[in-house]
Amino acid sequence: MALLEVKNLEVKFGLRTGEVTALRDISFTLDRGQRLGIVGESGAGKSVAAFSILNLISRPGYISGGEILFDGKDLAKLSTKEMRYIRGNRISMIFQDPMMTLNPVLTVGDQMVECLQAHTKINREEARRISLEKLKLVQIPSPEKRLDQYPHELSGGMKQRIIIAIALLLNPDIIIADEPTTALDVTIQAEIMDLLLELCTSQNLGLILITHDLGVVSQVTEQAIVMYAGRIIEQGPTKEIINDAQHPYTQGLINALPQQGIPGERLNQIRGSMPPLHRIPQGCAFHPRCDYADAICEKELPGFTQSGGCQAACHLVAGRIALKAKAEETH
């Protein structure tokens, strides 16, 4: 059994005007040493998915269905105390904005020691020694000096390295990184991604990387999930998704990238924009923007169809696969 297994996860937010479903039918597995990318545009639900794994959804949101099995235990059903043991210890998280994540009034060393002491019975010296070791692991220049510095004395790239070091403090099994490089420059982004990739291999970590950047997903992950309006619309090996996307939305997303276009020519755009969660259309949520939409797409929610190593939630793909199977039968 996989270390982390998410099964049909559903998250709802109760609003005054009624409930909206932010996530539905999310299923995936992750083991140590595996790297999974979750891609989608803002509002697709990728951050909600990450937060719900650690049970960090706060009211009015709640997990309304499905299971998050970690080591055989359902995280959605754990008590606050039991959950605290998991958070930071077994599964840790790296957030988007390094400027907001660190406490500005504590030195880096204090924050690291605090985190260690919250989880283990350990004295200050020992905690500082471990902190220093982790700072060396994330290849920060002059790590001894950093322990006694405040966050404002550090650059964005260095802060993100420290956050990664904090995430590694208790030797977790899985790291969830929610847009870890969005706030950083390209050259720093490349360094941080390289570091994450190296750490996953050397420490045998499982990584869930949440990003809107398909380029980053293709560089770092082995498996990928594409989300749209709270649902998974395509999932499978990253290489296959990038090179041979099945779902029209994934295709559109890849073709809309400027690096895929011919310089100076118009880009291939997807018309319209993603619907807000309380106005998700009937049938396939993508149908109003889809060039291939059919009558069935407006009525029926598509299920997953296996195509190669990928699964896509699309009537078109289902139709194509069915045709192919039929042709092979008659052959």
Place this chain on the structure above:
Amino acid sequence: MTSLVSIKNLYKKFPIHGDLLDQISFSGGKFHLKHEYVHAINGVNLDVDKGEALCVVGESGCGKSTVARTVMGLLSPSSGEIQYNGQRIDNLSPTAMMPYRRKMQMIFQNPYASLNPRMTITQALEEPVRWHQPKLNTAEVKEKVAEVMASVGIDPSWGVRFPHEFSGGQRQRISIARALIVDPEFIVADEPISALDVSIQAQVLNLLMDAREQRELTYLFITHDLSVVEHFGTRVAVMYLGALCEVAPTRKLFSSPKHPYTQALLSAIPRLEDEKPDFIRLKGEVPTPVNLPSGCVFHGRCPHANERCKQEIPKLLDVDGTRVACHAVEEKRLG
């Protein structure tokens, strides 16, 4: 080709020393006043030719937005000149500047902040027309607003709505409409698509490209996203710490980057076909613009730096059609 906008030897520094009491410092038995500046732009020379889309790229803090704002006259240069059609405009009085304000328009990064939340879209779009073309009567203004709204893909009947009723992409279209409505010749776009999603980015880029073709616009396009530059720009200027490293036609810059910083920047773009992150690793970090390094601003991080780089500021020199500021390239030690 004639240049529409010329930036001549531009310097811009911002004081950070505060008022008198903050400036006083005591050392060596004496009181003295301490003056500290952020050197945002250090000697930039750049011509924007008519009809081109010149992209300025660089990392955060390199001064690209300051260049944009100084060109627009939103900031005044510390020294140097901005010329529009050969006429110096950085020292004009607000009244004398008026005709140029109509010809030059700006699109800002964040469409959530650049539209007045208390004005309807029609009000926001009518205001610049009434101001710059007071001779038009109400019907003509309305017609113009409707026409521009339609051209950016916003239904004119939505004019009664407020900005919060639109999505990010739609708001950016409205910001573009607001810039286009006074029939400008020159548009400065400061990271116009950075706040938008991939599928919306493509829509807005297409809109900007169409507008350029139909209205014969000239763009100064500020961005940190090199893949957008490759697609959109006709010419690229790479900035680092307030100085230009390299200016070249887009295709040339991407096929044969000369400056070591440009090479590092290009190698860091995450590409779909990449198996893993593969990039030129620069040592250290961007130095602070308060105490600029001597000589070439890049020398502390450059793998090819020598003694001369530490002392002498390199000039932009022509090397096979590319203008590059690098001693190593000039001495043929590199590329």
